[in-house]
Amino acid sequence: MEVLWYLTGPDGRYPWRKDGARPLNYAYFQQIARAVDHLGFTGALLATGSHDAWIQGAALIPYTEHFQHLIAAHPPLLSPVLLAKMITTFDQFSNGRLRVNIVNGDARLMAQFGTHLSHDDRYAYTDEFLTVLRGLLRGETVTFKGRFIHVVDAGLPLPPTQAHVPLWFGGSSPAAHEVAAKHIDTYLSWGETPEQAQAKIREVRALAARHGRADAIRFGIRLYVIVRETEKAAWAAAQDLYDHMDEAAVAGAQAYVAGIDSVGQQRMSALHGGRKPKDLRELEIAPNLWSGIGLVRHGPGTALVGSPQQVVQRLQDYRDAGIEVLIASGMPLLEEAYRFAELVLPHLPVQRNAPDGVTSAFTKDRDAAWRASA
Ligand SMILES: Cc1cc2nc3c(=O)[nH]c(=O)nc-3n(C[C@H](O)[C@H](O)[C@H](O)COP(=O)(O)O)c2cc1C
Secondary structure (H helix, E strand, C coil): CEEEEECCCCCECCCCCCCCECCCCHHHHHHHHHHHHHHCCCEEEECCCCCCHHHHHHHHHHHCCCCEEEEEECHHHCCHHHHHHHHHHHHHHCCCCEEEEECCCCHHHHHHCCCCCCHHHHHHHHHHHHHHHHHHHCCCCEEEECCCCEEEEECCCCCCCCCCCCEEEECCCHHHHHHHHHHCCEEEEECCCHHHHHHHHHHHHHHHHHCCCCCCCEEEEEEEEEECCCHHHHHHHHHHHHHCCCHHHHHHHHHHHCCCCCHHHHHHHHCCCCCCCCCHHHHEEECCEECHHHHCCCCCCCEEEECHHHHHHHHHHHHHHCEEEEEEECCCHHHHHHHHHHHCHHHCCCCCCCCCCCCCCCCCCHHHHHHHHC
Protein backbone atom coordinates (compact mmCIF):
# COMPACT_ATOMS: atom_id res chain seq x y z
CA MET A 1 0.00 0.00 0.00
CA GLU A 2 1.13 3.58 -0.66
CA VAL A 3 0.13 6.44 1.61
CA LEU A 4 0.51 10.02 0.48
CA TRP A 5 -0.16 13.23 2.38
CA TYR A 6 -1.46 16.51 0.96
CA LEU A 7 0.57 19.63 0.27
CA THR A 8 -1.85 22.26 -0.99
CA GLY A 9 -3.42 25.33 0.51
CA PRO A 10 -5.54 26.65 2.00
CA ASP A 11 -4.57 25.29 5.40
CA GLY A 12 -5.20 25.94 9.06
CA ARG A 13 -7.40 24.66 11.87
CA TYR A 14 -10.53 25.89 10.06
CA PRO A 15 -9.27 26.83 6.60
CA TRP A 16 -12.69 27.86 5.34
CA ARG A 17 -12.69 30.79 7.82
CA LYS A 18 -10.58 33.92 7.74
CA ASP A 19 -9.83 33.51 11.44
CA GLY A 20 -9.01 29.79 11.03
CA ALA A 21 -6.82 29.88 7.93
CA ARG A 22 -3.05 29.92 8.31
CA PRO A 23 -0.77 32.24 6.33
CA LEU A 24 0.92 30.19 3.61
CA ASN A 25 4.38 30.84 2.34
CA TYR A 26 7.41 29.03 0.99
CA ALA A 27 8.90 28.45 4.44
CA TYR A 28 5.70 26.82 5.68
CA PHE A 29 5.50 24.49 2.68
CA GLN A 30 9.12 23.57 3.29
CA GLN A 31 8.14 22.55 6.82
CA ILE A 32 5.30 20.33 5.63
CA ALA A 33 7.43 18.81 2.88
CA ARG A 34 10.23 18.02 5.32
CA ALA A 35 7.73 16.53 7.76
CA VAL A 36 6.09 14.35 5.12
CA ASP A 37 9.51 13.15 3.97
CA HIS A 38 10.79 12.50 7.49
CA LEU A 39 7.62 10.74 8.62
CA GLY A 40 7.88 8.16 5.86
CA PHE A 41 4.86 8.94 3.73
CA THR A 42 5.17 7.64 0.18
CA GLY A 43 4.70 11.15 -1.12
CA ALA A 44 2.34 14.09 -1.28
CA LEU A 45 -0.32 15.38 -3.64
CA LEU A 46 0.18 18.90 -4.92
CA ALA A 47 -3.23 19.77 -6.29
CA THR A 48 -4.20 22.84 -8.26
CA GLY A 49 -5.01 25.24 -5.46
CA SER A 50 -3.47 28.16 -3.67
CA HIS A 51 -0.19 28.02 -5.62
CA ASP A 52 1.05 26.75 -8.95
CA ALA A 53 1.65 23.08 -8.22
CA TRP A 54 4.64 22.67 -10.58
CA ILE A 55 6.57 25.65 -9.31
CA GLN A 56 5.70 24.70 -5.74
CA GLY A 57 6.83 21.11 -6.30
CA ALA A 58 10.07 22.10 -8.01
CA ALA A 59 10.85 24.55 -5.22
CA LEU A 60 10.42 21.77 -2.66
CA ILE A 61 12.70 19.20 -4.34
CA PRO A 62 15.75 20.30 -2.27
CA TYR A 63 13.79 19.87 0.96
CA THR A 64 12.86 16.24 0.36
CA GLU A 65 14.90 13.11 -0.23
CA HIS A 66 12.48 10.24 -0.55
CA PHE A 67 8.96 11.34 -1.21
CA GLN A 68 7.19 11.28 -4.52
CA HIS A 69 5.67 14.52 -5.75
CA LEU A 70 2.24 13.86 -7.24
CA ILE A 71 1.65 17.03 -9.23
CA ALA A 72 -1.62 18.02 -10.87
CA ALA A 73 -1.81 19.13 -14.49
CA HIS A 74 -4.86 20.36 -16.44
CA PRO A 75 -4.46 19.14 -20.05
CA PRO A 76 -6.37 21.96 -21.75
CA LEU A 77 -4.08 24.55 -20.18
CA LEU A 78 -0.80 23.14 -21.49
CA SER A 79 0.76 21.90 -24.66
CA PRO A 80 1.48 18.17 -24.26
CA VAL A 81 4.99 18.86 -25.52
CA LEU A 82 5.54 21.52 -22.88
CA LEU A 83 4.21 19.22 -20.15
CA ALA A 84 6.48 16.41 -21.39
CA LYS A 85 9.45 18.77 -21.06
CA MET A 86 8.33 19.85 -17.57
CA ILE A 87 8.02 16.18 -16.61
CA THR A 88 11.48 15.34 -17.92
CA THR A 89 13.08 18.27 -16.12
CA PHE A 90 11.28 17.58 -12.85
CA ASP A 91 11.93 13.86 -13.00
CA GLN A 92 15.63 14.38 -13.66
CA PHE A 93 16.10 17.02 -10.98
CA SER A 94 14.15 15.00 -8.36
CA ASN A 95 15.91 11.78 -9.29
CA GLY A 96 12.79 10.00 -10.51
CA ARG A 97 10.39 11.16 -7.80
CA LEU A 98 7.57 12.49 -9.98
CA ARG A 99 4.03 11.27 -10.51
CA VAL A 100 1.62 13.35 -12.60
CA ASN A 101 -2.02 13.75 -11.65
CA ILE A 102 -4.09 14.45 -14.77
CA VAL A 103 -7.12 16.51 -13.72
CA ASN A 104 -9.96 18.08 -15.65
CA GLY A 105 -11.43 20.68 -13.31
CA ASP A 106 -14.92 21.87 -14.19
CA ALA A 107 -16.36 24.27 -16.77
CA ARG A 108 -16.37 27.25 -14.42
CA LEU A 109 -12.79 26.76 -13.31
CA MET A 110 -11.57 26.23 -16.86
CA ALA A 111 -13.41 29.34 -18.06
CA GLN A 112 -11.33 31.39 -15.61
CA PHE A 113 -8.28 30.25 -17.55
CA GLY A 114 -9.91 31.01 -20.90
CA THR A 115 -10.80 27.43 -21.84
CA HIS A 116 -14.40 26.86 -22.88
CA LEU A 117 -14.70 23.18 -23.74
CA SER A 118 -17.81 21.20 -22.79
CA HIS A 119 -17.46 18.49 -20.15
CA ASP A 120 -17.06 15.61 -22.60
CA ASP A 121 -14.91 17.64 -24.97
CA ARG A 122 -12.49 18.23 -22.10
CA TYR A 123 -12.05 14.46 -21.94
CA ALA A 124 -11.85 14.11 -25.74
CA TYR A 125 -9.07 16.71 -25.51
CA THR A 126 -7.41 14.82 -22.65
CA ASP A 127 -7.50 11.59 -24.67
CA GLU A 128 -5.59 13.25 -27.53
CA PHE A 129 -3.28 15.00 -25.07
CA LEU A 130 -2.33 11.75 -23.32
CA THR A 131 -1.77 9.98 -26.62
CA VAL A 132 0.82 12.59 -27.55
CA LEU A 133 2.30 12.79 -24.05
CA ARG A 134 2.78 9.03 -23.74
CA GLY A 135 4.46 8.89 -27.14
CA LEU A 136 6.88 11.65 -26.18
CA LEU A 137 7.69 10.02 -22.84
CA ARG A 138 8.47 6.78 -24.68
CA GLY A 139 11.06 8.72 -26.66
CA GLU A 140 9.13 8.78 -29.92
CA THR A 141 9.02 11.58 -32.46
CA VAL A 142 5.34 12.42 -32.57
CA THR A 143 3.28 13.84 -35.40
CA PHE A 144 -0.37 13.84 -34.45
CA LYS A 145 -3.48 15.52 -35.81
CA GLY A 146 -6.67 15.14 -33.85
CA ARG A 147 -9.79 17.22 -33.32
CA PHE A 148 -7.99 19.52 -30.91
CA ILE A 149 -4.29 18.85 -30.98
CA HIS A 150 -1.95 19.06 -33.93
CA VAL A 151 1.75 18.63 -33.30
CA VAL A 152 4.42 18.08 -35.94
CA ASP A 153 7.72 16.25 -35.40
CA ALA A 154 7.58 16.76 -31.64
CA GLY A 155 10.23 15.11 -29.52
CA LEU A 156 12.07 15.40 -26.23
CA PRO A 157 15.72 16.40 -26.17
CA LEU A 158 16.30 14.27 -23.05
CA PRO A 159 14.46 11.34 -21.45
CA PRO A 160 12.97 11.40 -17.94
CA THR A 161 14.86 9.49 -15.24
CA GLN A 162 12.07 6.93 -14.87
CA ALA A 163 11.52 4.63 -17.82
CA HIS A 164 7.79 5.00 -17.19
CA VAL A 165 6.56 8.18 -15.50
CA PRO A 166 3.35 7.18 -13.70
CA LEU A 167 0.21 9.05 -14.73
CA TRP A 168 -2.49 9.34 -12.08
CA PHE A 169 -5.97 10.71 -12.63
CA GLY A 170 -9.22 11.77 -10.95
CA GLY A 171 -12.60 11.98 -12.68
CA SER A 172 -15.84 10.16 -12.06
CA SER A 173 -17.93 10.63 -15.22
CA PRO A 174 -18.32 7.96 -17.93
CA ALA A 175 -16.08 10.04 -20.23
CA ALA A 176 -13.44 10.20 -17.48
CA HIS A 177 -13.57 6.46 -16.95
CA GLU A 178 -12.98 5.83 -20.66
CA VAL A 179 -9.88 8.03 -20.66
CA ALA A 180 -8.56 6.51 -17.44
CA ALA A 181 -9.07 2.99 -18.76
CA LYS A 182 -7.05 3.76 -21.88
CA HIS A 183 -4.10 5.72 -20.49
CA ILE A 184 -3.84 5.83 -16.71
CA ASP A 185 -1.71 3.98 -14.14
CA THR A 186 -3.48 5.04 -10.92
CA TYR A 187 -7.14 6.01 -10.86
CA LEU A 188 -8.16 8.22 -7.93
CA SER A 189 -11.51 8.81 -6.35
CA TRP A 190 -12.63 11.20 -3.65
CA GLY A 191 -13.69 9.44 -0.45
CA GLU A 192 -16.90 7.68 -1.24
CA THR A 193 -18.03 4.58 0.68
CA PRO A 194 -16.12 1.32 0.18
CA GLU A 195 -19.14 -0.05 -1.73
CA GLN A 196 -19.17 2.93 -4.09
CA ALA A 197 -15.40 2.66 -4.53
CA GLN A 198 -15.72 -1.01 -5.35
CA ALA A 199 -18.39 -0.37 -7.99
CA LYS A 200 -16.18 2.25 -9.66
CA ILE A 201 -13.16 -0.02 -9.57
CA ARG A 202 -15.14 -2.78 -11.28
CA GLU A 203 -16.34 -0.40 -13.97
CA VAL A 204 -12.98 1.18 -14.71
CA ARG A 205 -11.20 -2.17 -14.64
CA ALA A 206 -13.72 -3.65 -17.09
CA LEU A 207 -13.17 -0.71 -19.43
CA ALA A 208 -9.39 -1.07 -19.04
CA ALA A 209 -9.68 -4.75 -19.96
CA ARG A 210 -10.95 -3.67 -23.38
CA HIS A 211 -7.59 -1.99 -23.91
CA GLY A 212 -5.75 -5.03 -22.52
CA ARG A 213 -4.93 -2.98 -19.41
CA ALA A 214 -7.00 -4.66 -16.66
CA ASP A 215 -3.88 -5.33 -14.61
CA ALA A 216 -2.07 -2.13 -15.61
CA ILE A 217 -4.36 0.13 -13.59
CA ARG A 218 -4.63 0.43 -9.84
CA PHE A 219 -6.85 2.48 -7.58
CA GLY A 220 -6.55 5.09 -4.87
CA ILE A 221 -8.75 7.15 -2.59
CA ARG A 222 -8.49 10.69 -1.18
CA LEU A 223 -9.76 11.09 2.39
CA TYR A 224 -9.44 13.41 5.32
CA VAL A 225 -8.59 11.59 8.54
CA ILE A 226 -9.69 12.73 11.99
CA VAL A 227 -7.94 10.27 14.27
CA ARG A 228 -7.51 10.51 18.03
CA GLU A 229 -6.51 8.05 20.77
CA THR A 230 -10.17 7.17 21.33
CA GLU A 231 -13.29 7.20 19.18
CA LYS A 232 -14.88 9.68 21.57
CA ALA A 233 -12.00 12.12 21.21
CA ALA A 234 -12.08 11.76 17.42
CA TRP A 235 -15.76 12.65 17.23
CA ALA A 236 -15.13 15.54 19.62
CA ALA A 237 -12.50 16.82 17.17
CA ALA A 238 -15.00 16.46 14.32
CA GLN A 239 -17.56 18.29 16.47
CA ASP A 240 -15.10 21.14 16.94
CA LEU A 241 -14.73 21.48 13.16
CA TYR A 242 -18.50 21.25 12.81
CA ASP A 243 -19.07 23.97 15.40
CA HIS A 244 -16.88 26.28 13.34
CA MET A 245 -18.90 25.68 10.15
CA ASP A 246 -21.01 28.80 10.30
CA GLU A 247 -24.02 29.32 8.06
CA ALA A 248 -22.23 31.77 5.78
CA ALA A 249 -19.35 29.35 5.16
CA VAL A 250 -21.72 26.49 4.34
CA ALA A 251 -23.87 28.69 2.09
CA GLY A 252 -20.77 30.04 0.29
CA ALA A 253 -19.32 26.58 -0.40
CA GLN A 254 -22.66 25.16 -1.50
CA ALA A 255 -23.28 28.10 -3.84
CA TYR A 256 -19.87 27.44 -5.40
CA VAL A 257 -20.67 23.81 -6.21
CA ALA A 258 -24.30 24.34 -7.28
CA GLY A 259 -24.72 23.59 -10.98
CA ILE A 260 -21.09 22.46 -11.37
CA ASP A 261 -20.50 20.09 -14.30
CA SER A 262 -18.11 17.85 -12.35
CA VAL A 263 -19.66 14.44 -11.78
CA GLY A 264 -17.12 13.77 -9.05
CA GLN A 265 -18.30 16.90 -7.24
CA GLN A 266 -21.96 15.98 -7.72
CA ARG A 267 -21.27 12.59 -6.15
CA MET A 268 -19.49 14.24 -3.21
CA SER A 269 -22.33 16.77 -2.73
CA ALA A 270 -24.91 13.97 -2.70
CA LEU A 271 -23.21 12.54 0.40
CA HIS A 272 -24.35 15.50 2.55
CA GLY A 273 -27.15 17.06 0.51
CA GLY A 274 -25.89 20.59 1.13
CA ARG A 275 -27.52 21.01 4.51
CA LYS A 276 -26.07 20.96 7.99
CA PRO A 277 -28.07 18.79 10.41
CA LYS A 278 -27.98 19.53 14.12
CA ASP A 279 -26.31 16.22 14.95
CA LEU A 280 -23.05 15.73 13.05
CA ARG A 281 -23.47 11.94 13.25
CA GLU A 282 -26.35 12.23 10.75
CA LEU A 283 -23.57 12.75 8.21
CA GLU A 284 -21.86 9.47 9.11
CA ILE A 285 -22.67 7.87 5.77
CA ALA A 286 -20.86 4.59 6.46
CA PRO A 287 -19.13 3.37 9.62
CA ASN A 288 -16.58 6.07 10.62
CA LEU A 289 -17.01 7.87 7.27
CA TRP A 290 -18.20 11.45 7.77
CA SER A 291 -19.31 13.73 4.93
CA GLY A 292 -19.35 16.95 6.99
CA ILE A 293 -16.21 18.47 5.48
CA GLY A 294 -17.96 18.74 2.11
CA LEU A 295 -20.26 21.34 3.64
CA VAL A 296 -17.45 23.89 3.64
CA ARG A 297 -15.19 22.83 0.79
CA HIS A 298 -15.50 21.61 -2.77
CA GLY A 299 -13.64 18.51 -3.90
CA PRO A 300 -12.74 15.94 -1.25
CA GLY A 301 -15.41 16.25 1.43
CA THR A 302 -15.26 13.12 3.57
CA ALA A 303 -13.21 12.10 6.57
CA LEU A 304 -12.53 8.88 8.40
CA VAL A 305 -13.29 9.64 12.04
CA GLY A 306 -12.25 7.30 14.81
CA SER A 307 -9.61 5.69 16.96
CA PRO A 308 -6.42 4.41 15.29
CA GLN A 309 -7.84 0.87 15.32
CA GLN A 310 -11.06 2.02 13.65
CA VAL A 311 -9.26 4.03 11.00
CA VAL A 312 -7.00 1.08 10.22
CA GLN A 313 -10.07 -1.20 10.01
CA ARG A 314 -11.90 1.15 7.65
CA LEU A 315 -8.81 1.43 5.47
CA GLN A 316 -8.77 -2.35 5.39
CA ASP A 317 -12.37 -2.18 4.07
CA TYR A 318 -11.14 0.02 1.22
CA ARG A 319 -8.23 -2.30 0.59
CA ASP A 320 -10.66 -5.21 0.41
CA ALA A 321 -12.58 -3.20 -2.17
CA GLY A 322 -9.42 -2.94 -4.31
CA ILE A 323 -7.84 0.33 -3.11
CA GLU A 324 -4.03 0.30 -3.03
CA VAL A 325 -3.26 3.99 -2.53
CA LEU A 326 -4.45 6.42 0.15
CA ILE A 327 -4.05 10.18 -0.13
CA ALA A 328 -4.81 11.45 3.36
CA SER A 329 -4.88 14.85 4.97
CA GLY A 330 -5.98 16.66 8.08
CA MET A 331 -6.34 20.20 9.31
CA PRO A 332 -3.81 21.67 9.88
CA LEU A 333 -1.64 19.75 7.43
CA LEU A 334 1.54 19.92 9.50
CA GLU A 335 0.31 18.82 12.92
CA GLU A 336 -2.06 16.22 11.52
CA ALA A 337 0.72 14.71 9.39
CA TYR A 338 2.55 13.92 12.63
CA ARG A 339 -0.56 12.61 14.33
CA PHE A 340 -1.48 10.35 11.41
CA ALA A 341 2.11 9.15 11.00
CA GLU A 342 2.35 8.26 14.68
CA LEU A 343 -1.09 6.76 15.26
CA VAL A 344 -2.02 5.13 11.95
CA LEU A 345 0.91 4.80 9.55
CA PRO A 346 2.84 2.22 11.61
CA HIS A 347 -0.21 -0.08 11.38
CA LEU A 348 -0.51 0.06 7.60
CA PRO A 349 1.44 -2.14 5.21
CA VAL A 350 3.44 0.78 3.83
CA GLN A 351 7.02 0.63 2.70
CA ARG A 352 8.33 3.52 4.84
CA ASN A 353 11.66 5.15 4.30
CA ALA A 354 13.57 5.06 7.55
CA PRO A 355 13.97 8.63 8.74
CA ASP A 356 17.44 9.88 9.52
CA GLY A 357 18.39 10.02 13.17
CA VAL A 358 17.80 7.68 16.04
CA THR A 359 14.87 7.29 18.34
CA SER A 360 15.54 8.05 21.95
CA ALA A 361 13.37 7.70 25.00
CA PHE A 362 13.70 8.86 28.56
CA THR A 363 15.09 5.89 30.37
CA LYS A 364 17.12 5.19 33.48
CA ASP A 365 18.96 2.43 31.67
CA ARG A 366 21.50 4.46 29.70
CA ASP A 367 23.31 1.34 28.48
CA ALA A 368 20.13 -0.01 26.94
CA ALA A 369 19.43 3.32 25.28
CA TRP A 370 22.94 3.38 23.80
CA ARG A 371 22.60 -0.22 22.59
CA ALA A 372 19.22 0.56 20.98
CA SER A 373 20.61 3.50 19.05
CA ALA A 374 23.85 1.80 18.03
C1 LIG B 1 -8.00 12.70 -5.84
C2 LIG B 1 -8.48 13.73 -6.82
C3 LIG B 1 -7.73 14.89 -6.99
C4 LIG B 1 -8.16 15.89 -7.84
N1 LIG B 1 -7.40 17.00 -7.99
C5 LIG B 1 -7.83 18.01 -8.79
C6 LIG B 1 -7.05 19.18 -8.94
O1 LIG B 1 -5.96 19.32 -8.39
N2 LIG B 1 -7.54 20.17 -9.74
C7 LIG B 1 -8.73 20.05 -10.40
O2 LIG B 1 -9.13 20.97 -11.10
N3 LIG B 1 -9.48 18.93 -10.28
C8 LIG B 1 -9.06 17.92 -9.50
N4 LIG B 1 -9.81 16.79 -9.38
C9 LIG B 1 -11.10 16.72 -10.08
C10 LIG B 1 -11.08 15.80 -11.28
O3 LIG B 1 -9.90 15.90 -12.01
C11 LIG B 1 -12.20 16.11 -12.27
O4 LIG B 1 -11.93 17.33 -12.84
C12 LIG B 1 -13.55 16.24 -11.69
O5 LIG B 1 -13.86 15.09 -10.94
C13 LIG B 1 -14.57 16.45 -12.79
O6 LIG B 1 -14.59 15.42 -13.71
P1 LIG B 1 -15.77 14.36 -13.73
O7 LIG B 1 -17.00 15.10 -14.19
O8 LIG B 1 -15.29 13.34 -14.71
O9 LIG B 1 -15.92 13.80 -12.36
C14 LIG B 1 -9.39 15.74 -8.54
C15 LIG B 1 -10.13 14.57 -8.38
C16 LIG B 1 -9.69 13.58 -7.53
C17 LIG B 1 -10.50 12.33 -7.38
